[in-house]
Structure formats: structure tokens, C-alpha cells
Amino acid sequence: MTLPVRFTGDLAELPTHAFGNRSLTWWGIIGFFMIEGTGFALAIGAYFFIMGGEQSWPPAPFSPPNAVAGTIFTILLLLSEIPNTLAKRAAERMDLKALQKYLLIVCAMCVLMLVPRALEFNSLNVSWDDNAYGSIVWTLLFLHVTHYLTDFADTAVLTALLFTNHSAEPRRFVDASENAMYWRFVWLCWLPIYLLIYWLPRWVS
Amino acid sequence: MNALPDLPRDGEQLQGPALEARLARTWSDAPGLWGFLTTVDHKRIARRYIVTALCFMALAGFSALWMRLQLAKPENSMMGPDRYNQLFTMHGTTMMFLFAVPVMEAVGVYLIPLMIGTRNLSFPRLNAFSYWMYLAGGIMIWLAFFLNIGPDAGWFSYTPLSGPQFSPGKRVDIWAQMITFTEVAGLAVATVTVASILKQRAPGMTLARMPIFVWTMLVTAFMIIFSLPSVALASGMLICDRLIGTHFFNAAEHGSPLLWQHLFWFFGHPEVYIIFLPGAAFVSEIVATFSRRPVFGYPAVVMSVVATALLAFGLWVHHMFATGLPRLGYAFYTAASMTVAIPSGIQIFCWIATMWDGRPRFQVPLLWVVGFIVTFVIGGLSGVMLASVPIDLQVHDTYFVVAHFHYVLIGGAVFPLLGAFTYWFPKFTGRMMDEGLGKIAFWTIFIAFQVTFFPMHFLGIMGMPRRVYTYPTGMGWDALNLLSTLGAFVLGAGFVLFLVNGIFSSRRGAIAGANPWDAAGLEWATASPPPQYNFPHIPVVFSRTPLWDNRNHLPVMTGLRVDDRELLLTTVMEAKPDVRDPSAMPSPWPLWAALATTCLFVCSIFTPWAVVIGTLPVAAALIGWFWPKTPPKAEPVIE
Numbered sequence: 001m002t003l004p005v006r007f008t009g010d011l012a013e014l015p016t017h018a019f020g021n022r023s024l025t026w027w028g029i030i031g032f033f034m035i036e037g038t039g040f041a042l043a044i045g046a047y048f049f050i051m052g053g054e055q056s057w058p059p060a061p062f063s064p065p066n067a068v069a070g071t072i073f074t075i076l077l078l079l080s081e082i083p084n085t086l087a088k089r090a091a092e093r094m095d096l097k098a099l100q101k102y103l104l105i106v107c108a109m110c111v112l113m114l115v116p117r118a119l120e121f122n123s124l125n126v127s128w129d130d131n132a133y134g135s136i137v138w139t140l141l142f143l144h145v146t147h148y149l150t151d152f153a154d155t156a157v158l159t160a161l162l163f164t165n166h167s168a169e170p171r172r173f174v175d176a177s178e179n180a181m182y183w184r185f186v187w188l189c190w191l192p193i194y195l196l197i198y199w200l201p202r203w204v205s
Numbered sequence: 206m207n208a209l210p211d212l213p214r215d216g217e218q219l220q221g222p223a224l225e226a227r228l229a230r231t232w233s234d235a236p237g238l239w240g241f242l243t244t245v246d247h248k249r250i251a252r253r254y255i256v257t258a259l260c261f262m263a264l265a266g267f268s269a270l271w272m273r274l275q276l277a278k279p280e281n282s283m284m285g286p287d288r289y290n291q292l293f294t295m296h297g298t299t300m301m302f303l304f305a306v307p308v309m310e311a312v313g314v315y316l317i318p319l320m321i322g323t324r325n326l327s328f329p330r331l332n333a334f335s336y337w338m339y340l341a342g343g344i345m346i347w348l349a350f351f352l353n354i355g356p357d358a359g360w361f362s363y364t365p366l367s368g369p370q371f372s373p374g375k376r377v378d379i380w381a382q383m384i385t386f387t388e389v390a391g392l393a394v395a396t397v398t399v400a401s402i403l404k405q406r407a408p409g410m411t412l413a414r415m416p417i418f419v420w421t422m423l424v425t426a427f428m429i430i431f432s433l434p435s436v437a438l439a440s441g442m443l444i445c446d447r448l449i450g451t452h453f454f455n456a457a458e459h460g461s462p463l464l465w466q467h468l469f470w471f472f473g474h475p476e477v478y479i480i481f482l483p484g485a486a487f488v489s490e491i492v493a494t495f496s497r498r499p500v501f502g503y504p505a506v507v508m509s510v511v512a513t514a515l516l517a518f519g520l521w522v523h524h525m526f527a528t529g530l531p532r533l534g535y536a537f538y539t540a541a542s543m544t545v546a547i548p549s550g551i552q553i554f555c556w557i558a559t560m561w562d563g564r565p566r567f568q569v570p571l572l573w574v575v576g577f578i579v580t581f582v583i584g585g586l587s588g589v590m591l592a593s594v595p596i597d598l599q600v601h602d603t604y605f606v607v608a609h610f611h612y613v614l615i616g617g618a619v620f621p622l623l624g625a626f627t628y629w630f631p632k633f634t635g636r637m638m639d640e641g642l643g644k645i646a647f648w649t650i651f652i653a654f655q656v657t658f659f660p661m662h663f664l665g666i667m668g669m670p671r672r673v674y675t676y677p678t679g680m681g682w683d684a685l686n687l688l689s690t691l692g693a694f695v696l697g698a699g700f701v702l703f704l705v706n707g708i709f710s711s712r713r714g715a716i717a718g719a720n721p722w723d724a725a726g727l728e729w730a731t732a733s734p735p736p737q738y739n740f741p742h743i744p745v746v747f748s749r750t751p752l753w754d755n756r757n758h759l760p761v762m763t764g765l766r767v768d769d770r771e772l773l774l775t776t777v778m779e780a781k782p783d784v785r786d787p788s789a790m791p792s793p794w795p796l797w798a799a800l801a802t803t804c805l806f807v808c809s810i811f812t813p814w815a816v817v818i819g820t821l822p823v824a825a826a827l828i829g830w831f832w833p834k835t836p837p838k839a840e841p842v843i844e
Contacts, residue, residue: 031396
């Protein structure tokens with residue numbers, strides 16, 4: 001037998017969506033931040049572990065990666081934060097037209113970034129199977145490319161969704177706001193990796 | 206009742222059987238196989254997780270018995286080294302990755318929503334996806350074993366042994382990819398657990414009122430989140446070394462086998478606590494109920510759990526004492542390894558104090574707790590011995606270590622798990638487990654465990670190494686090995702007895718009410734077994750022991766939708782009602798996504814192009830999963 005109940009209050013007036021840490025989606029994304037952030041941190045740790053075993057960095061006879069493509073990608077990625085922030089604000093004031101516009105701009109910039117991103121693999125001046133240095137540099141780049149493509153695909157699907165009748169649901173705006181937060185994480189993760197791949201070999205060599 | 210059939214929310218006008226019928230309609234799965242494949246009910250998923258984990262435990266147990274049979278006498282020719290290598294690899298891998306972690310998470314998946322008073326976990330489809338991934342990984346590795354291509358480089362697959370030079374073929378790749386499957390599953394459940402515990406607690410269940418079980422599962426989930434990426438990264442690197450010629454662990458090209466050990470043990474040591482802490486969680490609940498008082502020193506126990514988790518990430522190098530470390534490294538990791546005994550000790554003293562100050566009823570669940578305390582303390586003492594570098598170097602890779610970790614893992618996790626099965630069996634099935642059979646199973650397993658593993662301390666001190674398929678006569682190891690083998694078979698019989706009791710009791714056991722043990726937690730406020738929606742109304746909590754505070758009624762809140770799946774989100778610290786959030790309907794997409802991911806993972810054992818091509822079906826399945834299937838519905842007007 002279960003206990004008889006005593007009513008102490010009613011929840012019907014509560015809202016059915018909320019932004020930020022009031023939303024379940026936000027917590028799910030924080031969980032993925034922690035997982036992916038730990039993965040990146042450990043890969044960076046592996047980079048330094050391998051670096052500690054070398055006499056020079058990059059190890060002779062390899063030269064540091066050419067930084068042009070990576071730098072162009074980085075500049076575009078940082079610039080994409082402008083429409084991303086505008087999209088997040090539009091989502092939080094539930095302005096569908098503005099949200100659609102800014103998300104389309106973010107998507108267009110993602111497409112543009114594909115070009116320098118692809119060229120980065122040709123700029124490393126080392127192959128993954130040359131030595132451990134090549135392996136870890138390729139791994140860092142590969143991990144971030146996966147990260148970037150995943151959120152690009154996510155943003156593209158969300159943008160498409162916002163042009164259907166599902167855009168009427170308030171939780172789509174919550175999704176858009178959390179997606180913008182995820183994009184920030186994508187470029188935040190890239191900055192240390194960019195320094196490790198392109199600049200640290202120059203600074204210590 | 207018939208005059209109010211369409212009320213969209215529960216309340217004073219919609220309660221009792223009418224409400225339950227409405228909720229059952231909304232929260233039920235489709236009938237038959239389709240319902241089985243598409244369910245997102247945390248209880249169904251947890252049950253199948255537990256059954257699957259027990260099947261894997263049985264397979265790993267048979268592997269152990271087979272090994273013990275081989276070691277029963279010296280120079281035994283029953284099997285050769287290759288079979289033996291596969292067996293100890295499969296035994297360790299299965300017990301750690303396919304039994305211990307999943308079964309602990311699964312008990313949490315079943316109980317956490319009931320303990321925090323919610324209708325389902327957060328992200329229920331992710332939870333369903335995690336099970337299918339786990340199942341696929343387990344089936345893959347055991348199929349490989351049955352095809353005689355089982356992994357054979359040990360459960361930690363040390364490089365360079367596991368590298369392309371010394372382990373040609375696909376055995377190690379299968380091991381490494383099984384790791385990826387279980388990591389995806391484990392991380393998914395951990396994320397679901399954290400979000401559920403922080404956002405879905407019943408109104409009034411502040412962090413300070415959370416059951417210790419829930420605290421511990423929260424801490425464990427964080428440990429999973431911060432440790433599993435390490436082994437996922439390591440196994441990914443290992444596959445790359447083997448498949449596409451990277452050199453992470455190849456010393457000839459300036460990689461390092463020690464990098465593997467660091468990454469593996471950065472995961473591997475917290476893993477031990479990921480297995481032990483849920484055991485401690487079960488113990489805290491059982492001790493309180495059977496001592497008929499709340500756990501002594503609630504803040505001390507919670508802080509100990511948190512401290513254990515933090516310290517667990519600072520110990521991994523003690524698995525590497527024999528690799529040659531800087532002196533400071535020895536000193537630091539010895540100190541850290543000894544320090545972790547302190548929070549474990551605090552918990553044990555709190556449990557003993559609870560029993561001391563309470564009125565203990567020595568029924569079967571509490572017997573398992575007592576068995577746990579005795580066995581775990583012995584394992585803890587040998588652990589403190591091993592933390593000392595000179596002793597560690599002396600007994601490294603001997604049976605002393607085998608004895609130690611079986612004492613802490615079986616004593617620290619399996620005994621509490623068996624206690625937990627007995628304790629929550631009435632909630633799972635609606636029936637009580639047989640007390641007499643339960644006591645016989647307890648004493649059989651407890652005594653047989655000591656007979657099996659205690660002699661291994663002596664074998665290790667006498668120098669018997671681990672992972673040898675046989676040993677010569679005249680070493681003085683014969684009698685102790687035979688004793689250990691005899692103990693192992695009795696231990697196996699004890700587990701069979703426990704299982705028989707479970708099967709028998711689930712059909713013929715005495716009918717249990719909602720709260721047969723007179724326990725204090727919210728999970729005992731709902732029917733046994735719970736309905737699909739867990740609680741007809743959302744319970745409200747005013748203390749850590751809600752059912753002991755008021756034995757006459759359950760305070761509840763009303764107003765959640767009954768015509769649509771809806772959960773209550775509360776604030777993180779104070780658990781104040783905040784948002785009504787929709788909960789996912791059953792869906793086949795987690796299964797399709799898991800199948801697509803399985804194809805990607807399995808094919809990537811053979812070609813790196815699978816990672817590129819296989820991404821497309823995975824992406825398609827994920828888009829199908831997330832794309833809304835029903836047109837938007839308007840919110841019903843509040844009456």
C-alpha cells in the first residue's frame with residue numbers, strides 16, 4: 001500500500017521552457033563540455049609528454065608548421081563569434097527572424113572556414129606516421145576538426161529546423177541559445193591547440 | 206470520475222485510479238517487440254542493463270573457473286598459454302568494463318529517479334542509446350573470443366606488447382574498440398545522471414537533504430566524466446598506432462610506452478573508485494534502514510565520498526612504481542595512496558557508528574554489509590602495504606596484488622551489490638527474496654571468497670607471478686593453489702544459489718508492499734514494482750528521511766501534464782520548482798543510431814576509411830533522432 005497524499009502546492013503555473021542553467025539542455029551541454037574538455041586536456045598533456053622526450057621541438061629535421069591557413073581559420077572562427085552572439089541574443093528574446101538571419105551567417109562562415117581548415121592538413125610539414133611528434137600534431141588537429149564539423153552540422157540542422165513549423169516551439173529558442181554556447185566552446189578549445197600546433201614549435205626551437 | 210475525463214493535469218479533481226489510468230496511458234510503451242526496442246523508461250533500460258551485466262559476469266566467472274582449474278595443479282596441460290592469455294584478458298576486461306561499471310550505473314539508472322521523486326531520467330533517449338552501445342561492444346568482444354581471436358594482452362593492454370610489433374592480427378584492435386563502445390555508453394549515462402540529479406530533484410530536496418546514495422552516484426558520474434576520456438583517447442591512439450602507423454607508443458620513433466600507462470591509469474585508478482563508491486552508496490542506504498536510524502555523520506560521509514573522488518585522480522602513478530620514477534614521484538604517490546585510506550576509513554567508522562547507535566536487524570542485506578566491511582578492510586590493509594614502494598616492488602605482478610584487488614573489488618563492490626539486489630529486490634519485482642536461501646548464499650559466498658583469495662596473499666609473497674598459465678612443481682605453491690581452486694568452485698556455487706534464489710523469489714516470493722523494510726527514502730513511497738510514471742503526484746521533501754518523518758501521508762505537488770510526458774525541473778541548490786519540461790517519447794532512433802555507430806566502430810577495426818564513410822549514417826541517424834516528429838501542440842489552458 002502506498003501512503004495517502006497531502007497536496008501542498010500546484011505546479012501548473014510554471015513555465016515550460018527556460019534559458020541558461022535553468023534548462024536541462026544547458027546541463028547536458030555542460031556534461032559534453034566536461035567530457036570533450038577532458039579529452040582535449042589529456043591530448044595536450046600527451047603533446048607535452050612527447051615534447052619532453054625530444055631534444056628539439058619540432059624534432060629535427062622537421063620544420064614548424066606553416067601558420068597561414070591555421071591563422072586564417074582562427075581569425076574567421078573568432079569573427080564568427082559576432083553573428084553567434086547576435087544569434088544567442090536573438091534566441092533569448094525569441095526573435096525568430098533575427099535568429100534565422102544570424103544562424104545563416106554562422107553557417108555561411110562555417111562553409112568559408114572549410115577552405116583554410118582543409119589546407120591546414122597540408123601545412124603541418126610532417127605526416128602522422130613520421131614520428132610521435134607528427135602523430136600528436138595530427139591528432140590535435142583531427143580532434144578539433146571533428147569538434148568543429150560536429151557543431152557545424154548541429155548548427156546547420158538547427159537552422160533548417162527554424163525554417164519549418166517547428167520553429168514556433170519556444171524550446172527551439174532554448175536549443176539555439178545552447179547551440180551558441182557550444183560554438184563558443186569550439187573556438188575556446190581551438191585557441192590553445194592553435195598555439196601548440198603553430199606557435200610553440202617556433203617559440204622553443 | 207467520468208465527468209472529468211480530459212483534465213490535462215493532476216490535482217484534487219484528478220487523483221487516484223483515474224489519474225493513474227491517464228498517466229499509464231501517457232507513459233506506457235508500445236506493446237511487444239516494438240515497445241521493447243523503443244522504450245525510454247529508465248526502469249526497463251536499467252533492468253536490461255543489469256541482466257546483461259550479470260550475463261557478462263557469468264561469462265567472466267566461467268573464465269575465472271577455467272583458469273583456476275588450469276592452476277589447480279602444477280605443470281597442468283589442460284590449456285596452453287594462448288588460451289590462458291585470452292582467458293585472463295577476457296576475465297579482467299569483462300569484469301571491469303562489461304560488468305562492474307555498467308551494473309553500478311544501472312542500479313543508479315533504476316533507483317535515482319525514484320529516490321529524487323521524478324518520472325524519468327533526463328535525456329531518456331541518450332540513456333536508451335547507451336544500453337544498445339554497451340550491448341554491441343560486449344557482444345563484439347565475446348564473439349571474437351568464441352572465434353578464438355579474443356584479446357590476449359591483459360585487461361590494460363600494455364604497450365609495446367599490445368602494439369603492432371608484438372600483437373599482430375586484430376585481437377588488440379577488438380579490445381580497443383570494445384573500450385570505445387563502453388566509454389560511449391558510460392559517458393552517456395554519466396551525463397544523464399548528473400543532469401537528472403542536479404535538475405530533477407523533488408521540491409524541497411536540497412543538496413543537503415539528498416540521500417547519500419544520490420550524492421555518491423553524482424560524484425561517481427563526475428568521476429566517469431573526467432576519467433573515461435583518458436582511456437578513450439589512449440585506445441584511439443593504440444588503434445591508430447596499429448592501423449595507420451602513428452607512433453604514440455613506439456619508442457623507436459620517439460613515442461613512449463609509458464604514455465600508454467599514464468593515460469590508462471589516469472582512467473584506471475579512478476575506475477576502481479567508480480566501482481567502489483556505488484558499493485559504498487548501497488551500504489549507506491542498507492545500514493540506515495536496517496539500523497533504523499539515519500547514517501551517522503551524514504556530512505562526514507558525503508565529504509569523504511567527494512574527497513575519495515578527488516584523491517582518486519592523484520593516485521594513478523602508484524600502478525607504475527616498477528617503471529622507474531623520480532624519487533619525488535615515489536614519495537608523492539605513496540603519500541597520496543595512503544591518504545585515500547582516510548576518507549574510506551571515515552565512511553567505515555560512520556557505518557559502524559550507525560549500527561552501534563541503531564537497533565540493527567541482521568537480515569540478509571545487512572549481512573552483506575558486514576561481509577563487505579570485513580573483506581574491504583582486509584583489502585584496504587593490503588592496499589596500504591602496496592602503497593609503500595619497497596613492498597610494491599617486491600610483490601609487483603605477483604598473486605599478492607591479485608589477492609588485494611579481489612578483496613577490494615569483490616569485497617568492496619560485489620558484496621554491497623548483492624546486498625543491494627536483496628534490499629531493492631522487492632522494489633524491482635514486487636516480491637521479497639527468500640531470507641533462508643539468502644543467508645545460505647551469503648555464508649557460502651563469504652567463506653568461499655576467503656578460501657579462494659586469502660591464500661593468494663601467501664602465494665604472492667612466496668613469489669608466484671600473475672598471468673602464468675602454469676608453474677613448476679617443487680615451488681611450494683601446489684597446496685595453496687589447489688585450495689584456491691576449490692574455494693573458487695564453491696564461490697561459483699554460491700553465486701548460482703544467489704541466482705536461483707532471485708529467480709525463485711521473483712515468481713514465488715512473498716508479496717512485498719510499497720515499503721517492506723520500513724525504509725526512509727522516496728523510492729519506497731511508490732508501488733512495488735513502480736508504475737511507468739513512477740509517482741502519481743510529484744512528492745515533496747522536508748528532510749533527509751521523508752518516509753520516517755510522516756508515516757501517515759506523503760506531501761505532494763500537483764499540476765504536471767497527464768496527457769503529455771512532462772517532468773518537473775527544480776533549482777540546483779534549493780530544489781525549488783522552476784520549469785515544467787517535456788520528456789522524450791519512446792523512439793527507435795537511439796537503436797538506429799547505435800547500429801550505425803556500431804558499424805562505424807567495427808569497420809574501423811579493419812579500415813580507417815570507415816571513420817569517414819561511417820560518419821554519414823551516424824549523422825543521418827542523429828538527425829533523425831533529434832528532428833521533431835509531431836507538430837507543435839498548444840499548451841492546455843490552466844483550469
